[in-house]
Amino acid sequence: MTDDELPELCPRCDATGVRVLTRSPVPGAWTMFSCTTCLYSWRSTEPAQATTASTYPPEFKINPADIDSMPVVPAVPERKG
Numbered sequence: 279m280t281d282d283e284l285p286e287l288c289p290r291c292d293a294t295g296v297r298v299l300t301r302s303p304v305p306g307a308w309t310m311f312s313c314t315t316c317l318y319s320w321r322s323t324e325p326a327q328a329t330t331a332s333t334y335p336p337e338f339k340i341n342p343a344d345i346d347s348m349p350v351v352p353a354v355p356e357r358k359g
Contacts, residue, residue, distance in 0.1 A: 289331045293315035
């Protein structure tokens with residue numbers, strides 16, 4: 279993957295809502311991408327296992343339909359006083 283190439287799919291959830299989150303202060307060093315569906319983020323310089331949907335470990339993939347029912351971990355504590 280090159281720094282100018284916007285991925286078609288999120289590696290973790292296979293959604294198409296991938297955007298550029300930020301770019302390296304050193305031009306061309308790396309680009310950081312983020313999925314607008316599952317909020318996964320990655321740099322263009324990471325290995326294919328972390329950046330490509332077809333090689334992302336299946337045991338860590340998530341189904342976008344399940345996101346709303348996932349628990350918030352850690353839970354936000356109740357306000358004291």
